[in-house]
Amino acid sequence: MTQLFHKSFNTLSKASIVLGGLVAGLTVTTVLFANRTPYISLVDVSREQPVPFSHKHHVGGLGIDCRYCHTSVETSAQASLPSTKTCMTCHSSIWTNAAMLEPVRQSYMNDRSLEWLKVHDLPDFAYFNHSIHIKKGVGCQTCHGQVDQMPLMMRKNTLNMEWCLSCHREPEKFLRPREEVFNMNWKPSHEKPQAQLGAELVESYQVQKLTNCATCHR
Amino acid sequence: MRAIFLILGLSLVGVLASCRQDMHDQPKYKPQSGSSFFADGRSNRPVLAGTVARGRLQDDALLVTGKENGEFSKVFPFPVDAAVLERGRSRYGIFCAPCHDASGAGNGMIVQRGMKQPLSFHIDRLRDSPPGYFFDVMTNGFGVMYDYSDRIEIEDRWAITAYIRVLQKAQNAKFADVPADKKETLLQPPK
Numbered sequence: 001m002t003q004l005f006h007k008s009f010n011t012l013s014k015a016s017i018v019l020g021g022l023v024a025g026l027t028v029t030t031v032l033f034a035n036r037t038p039y040i041s042l043v044d045v046s047r048e049q050p051v052p053f054s055h056k057h058h059v060g061g062l063g064i065d066c067r068y069c070h071t072s073v074e075t076s077a078q079a080s081l082p083s084t085k086t087c088m089t090c091h092s093s094i095w096t097n098a099a100m101l102e103p104v105r106q107s108y109m110n111d112r113s114l115e116w117l118k119v120h121d122l123p124d125f126a127y128f129n130h131s132i133h134i135k136k137g138v139g140c141q142t143c144h145g146q147v148d149q150m151p152l153m154m155r156k157n158t159l160n161m162e163w164c165l166s167c168h169r170e171p172e173k174f175l176r177p178r179e180e181v182f183n184m185n186w187k188p189s190h191e192k193p194q195a196q197l198g199a200e201l202v203e204s205y206q207v208q209k210l211t212n213c214a215t216c217h218r
Numbered sequence: 219m220r221a222i223f224l225i226l227g228l229s230l231v232g233v234l235a236s237c238r239q240d241m242h243d244q245p246k247y248k249p250q251s252g253s254s255f256f257a258d259g260r261s262n263r264p265v266l267a268g269t270v271a272r273g274r275l276q277d278d279a280l281l282v283t284g285k286e287n288g289e290f291s292k293v294f295p296f297p298v299d300a301a302v303l304e305r306g307r308s309r310y311g312i313f314c315a316p317c318h319d320a321s322g323a324g325n326g327m328i329v330q331r332g333m334k335q336p337l338s339f340h341i342d343r344l345r346d347s348p349p350g351y352f353f354d355v356m357t358n359g360f361g362v363m364y365d366y367s368d369r370i371e372i373e374d375r376w377a378i379t380a381y382i383r384v385l386q387k388a389q390n391a392k393f394a395d396v397p398a399d400k401k402e403t404l405l406q407p408p409k
Contacts, residue, residue, distance in 0.1 A: 047324060062328065078249045
């Protein structure tokens, strides 16, 4: 009987062990890397909305507080998007002829909601709650970036589990006084750097380190 | 041999099937999501007429309407303390200051951009208006100003009213009104 495998297969089989490992490693790395690119995480990507609403004009330029529009952010899980009536408190009197605002007027007259597309969207199996973060002194800006500089809304963080945990493991690095949560330009002062301030806030707000899976997967 | 291919093929199907996003986008409504089931396209349903949520029975006419015997109430429905004023200050800043400005003079940013200018809160008529009047304007609107009843809780509307009273006092204060222990600091030259 002749041999089934030629002698050279010895080398080949050895090489395949190394190569196989390399290919597997490369695949895993590629997937992990891809997950962090804007293509998957949608960081810095804006979406086509029914009205090109500018936070830069309304927040940065006019100085309107987040809560004028995102009314429930202090009290519930959702920050909630404003109703058309909220836009109309101003736009019934100003910029009443702007073509850009036609969908807003139509929506108000016909009692149909404006269909905003979600920019931030966690998978449905993850639970998030705004009110607790606001109460414990996490600024909007820490998670959403310089909203007052955005002509169009976009993500500034991946919203990966890795990102949530990076803060839940050491919240003291990110906390600020409650009064400053809505301030887009807050920075820790020179007299009291973040390390010292964070430790004090963890103490006075009794901030826990919530890393139990059931905190977010319930 | 056939069996092996069958198993391989099936597991390939299994692998591909696991790419589905069922758990990411579960067939359930989240607040403010759209709906193809209801005619108005909203998953948020309006409250049926006559429904009273637990703990929200509004049987205190003064608190809810700001009126007593058909007239604007001259008193607040609950005692006003420092915490109420502080709450009023923050809500005023969020909801009123864009137009009425921080002092109540009516020169807010939106007015500067073309909104009709409201009268100053410091004219005699408004200084003499009872608290119930301000509550009523926030609840039902006034002229081109829309109402804020859907965005400001009832208690907060009263807190804002109390804070407007503070502004009115402060804008018309005389030196004699300053408490004795604060006079000293006022007299010091600015640093």
